[in-house]
Amino acid sequence: MRRLYIIVEGQTEQEFVSQTLAPHLRDLGIYDITPILIRTSKTGKGGFVNYEHLKNDVTRLLSSEKDIIVSTFVDFFRIPTSVPKYKDSMRLNSDNDKVESLEQGMFESISDRRFIPYIQLHEFEALLFSSNKGFEEYCEVPVYKQTKSIVDSYENPEDINSSPETAPSKRLLKINPDYDKVLEGNLIALKVGINTMLERCPRFREWVEKLIAEVKK
Structure with a gap:
């Protein structure tokens, strides 16, 4: 069983992972779940204003442990223009395609199968x-x-x-x-x-299902 880290952009998302998502995962036998606020400076945390901040946190975690999965829980609404493939993604027709393209750009920039980027459409x-x-x-x-x-x-x-x-x-x-x-x-x-959210929100459900599958490998 792998440890799961979820990098979040704010205290709201941090509390959501701890209070709503983590209990659901624990019911499925996944107990080691840690939400982490994006580190914006040596002393500051919270806020997704620059992709490099998030990337630094992801790479730091991936280099610190082997048997882990690192994911993200950030909003598409007002996502930073510094996210990889931003300009190309914004040219796509549907918001779903834009988000998938941005997630692919993030994955390619990290280039590690233990990383599962997730952008909430459109926000928490x-x-x-x-x-x-x-x-x-x-x-x-x-x-x-x-x-x-x-x-x-x-x-x-x-x-x-x-x-x-x-x-x-x-x-x-x-x-x-x-x-x-x-x-x-x-x-x-x-x-x-959480069950109602999973039922009504297909992208969110797909992310949670992927986390479960990868953590249990």
């Missing part, structure tokens, strides 16, 4: 729209009535688009200006549940 908050249960639990009635309209409008929450006005997080902030990404985001995620 898309997973929250897998169900309205979390919003109904933690938000006021006027808020969760509007979130229900969004949930019902998308068969696949990952299709909620990434423009500055209509990205999942921007929709939430417009509906509820007091939305706390770290605290409320993860409480909502726990209420929605």
Whole structure:
């Protein structure tokens, strides 16, 4: 059984891996899961503003141990232009193709089969729209009535688009200006549940399934 490291861009994603994803993996016999904030300087952590920061963390981990898998959990929304193949990827027609191209560029830049790049389409908050249960639990009635309209409008929450006005997080902030990404985001995620996310979000499900397969090799 290999150890699993997941490099994340923020505290929200770090908490999600620890509180929602890791328990699911532990139920499947995978116990050694560590989320790591991107190191932006010798003392700073968090924020995906430059691909080199992420690459440094990936290569550092891969060189430190043999029996490990290193992955990423970062947003496509406002992804840095320094990510490999960025310009070519942005010329592609569909957002799914763009993300797959970016992930391939990241994989080629690391060139190690133990590395599984993953970019969330379009961002973490898309997973929250897998169900309205979390919003109904933690938000006021006027808020969760509007979130229900969004949930019902998308068969696949990952299709909620990434423009500055209509990205999942921007929709939430417009509906509820007091939305706390770290605290409320993860409480909502726990209420929605990992199984619902896996059922509704095919790219996310494919990533989790790949992690499970590779860690158990």
